[in-house]
Amino acid sequence: MRESAAERHDRLLALVRERGTARVADLATLLGVSPVTARRDVEALAAKGLLDRVHGQVSWPERPERPEHLGAGARRSGEGLVLGLLAPSATYYFAEVIRGAHEAAARAGARLVLRISDYRPEEDRARTEGLLAAGAEGVLVAPGWRGPEDRLGYGDWLAELPVPAVLLERRADPGTPLDALDRVVSDHGHGVLLALRHLLELGHGTPLLVARGDSPTALAVRAGFAEALDTLGLEAPGPVIDSVPADQDPEGFERAVRALHEAVTSGRVSAALVHNDVDAIEIVQRLADLGAKVPEDLALIAYDDEVAALADTPLTAVAPPKRQVGRHATELLVERLTETPDEETARRHLSLLPRLRVRSSCGAPRGPRSA
Template sequence: MRESAAERHDRLLALVRERGTARVADLAGLLGVSPVTARRDVEALATKGLLDRVHGQVSWPERPERPERLGDPGARRTGEGLVLGLLAPSATYYFAEVIRGAHEAAARAGARLVLRISDYRPEEDRARTEGLLAAGAEGVLVAPGWRGPEDRQAYGDWLAELPVPAVLLERRADPGTPLDALDRVVSDHGHGVLLALRHLLELGHGTPLLVARGDSPTALAVRAGYAEALGTLGLGAPGPVIDSVPADQDPEGFERAVRALYEAVTSGRVSAALVHNDVDAIEIVQRLADLGVKVPEDLALIAYDDEVAALADTPLTAVAPPKRQVGRHATELLVERLTEAHEAPDEEPARRHLSLLPRLRVRASCGAPSGARSI
């Protein structure tokens, strides 16, 4: 995929911030672009005040405290005038609501929110965040583009070294690591899975089967929550977790997942399933219908995410993580951290790990009595 100018600018800013000062010719080599392109990029960033340029060199600009913040205790209390940065892996599906919640909270506080998107490329997260700092962000909300533990280990250490307050969004760190000392706000996906399994058991089903992706922190948390919920409920797994994949990206893998679920149902081994995520669940229900398995008559099904679950032909019962509230609470926490830093600069605040509980929205696909409701 060809790199955009904005992505190249973020990389350039990260290089200058790391070095303090750099020659434009050296930056061209590090960026893998022509000297003409490097000079054009430097001019554009210098014009915006994001870099200082002198005689063929660029440097990271000094950013003194803004007088209006220092002289206005009211602004410090409310967050008015603050600039906040938000790094998200996507602006669609799950994270659209997280971003919306953050934007609403920033607006209520009188702060400005600046957004960068990583497209689930964790190797670009640091440069994107440097771009936010260059744009004036005084604190950042960060949802790294990690897909699994290996990404967190390879591309996570820099977060603990940021020169501004940072709050992790919908991401957890390994216990005892520097990253674990950061503030964070997350959905408790384990609780969401437990709600779903308990509801299906109360409807008279045996142990539900899990059909789940494995390509995101949410997917991995759902898988871990499933194993934990089985233990909490005193259940044994009815079979291995069925690996789900997007039908448009891997049609053969998707068909394997459908066939595995079909065989589990028609053999009488299971009568209920939890499926991550909504889109996969809708397509699985459609394909099962082609094979003669009906939802909820033959299979009670609950989806995970509740982005589009209500729009299925048979509206899907779904676990709904509190996505908008995650964005809102994280932004409020970041504003609090920034105002504390001005009001009590010598006091080290206690960090917070805030877990918000998902809800279960009951619809037709689980076979419960009609009428949507939340649990």
């Protein structure tokens, strides 16, 4: 994929910030672009005040301290603050997170600057450096990790940021530097438990899980499912069915649908939890083609609740508190930026509970559940 100008600018800013001062010719070599392109990039960034340029060299601008004449009341309100937000996407799940952050920033009188990583964790650091270069005094960061290997390979730099940072919808391994950061997350384990309890109360046996494995949310749903089974004293009716996007892997999607269809028609299961909404809608449609209907033959709950209500048969869904995650994280960041050294509060790990929105896809109660 060809690198955009914005992405190249982020890399350039990261290089200058790391070095303090750099020659334009050296930047061209490091970026792998022509001297003309590097010079144009430098001119564009210098015009925005993001770099200082003198005689063929550029340097990281010295930023003045926050004006004392504003007074403690103005500073404590958050008015005039610039906040950075790095998100892996501006659509689907994270659209609501971003909306909540923007609303909270506006209420505090702060400006929110957004950068998108497109789930490329190797670009997270440069994107965040770009936010700092744009004047961000603190950052909200949802790294583009897809699995534990990304967290290990592209996570340590977060703990070294020179400004306050709050992790969004991402957890860190206990005892690591990242674990010392503030964070605000959805408790996906609680959401899964809500779904299983609802299906059991309707008289179904242990549900089957159909889930992706390509994002922190998907992995948290899988882990939450195992924990919920243990909490409820249940055994899974079969292995987790690996879900994949139908448009990206049609054969893999068909295998997942066929595996679920077999579990239903054999009488092994009468209920399932599916991550995420889009997969759930497409699975319901394909199951109908094969003769298995929701909710008549299968009670189904989707996870995410982005588009679940728009299905032909509106889907019951677990709804993580996405907007509240963005709001609470922004409020926490503003608090960090406006507190005085003598009142600094303890770091916080805030977990928000999802809700279950009941619609038509679970059908009516089936009566007493067999053991």
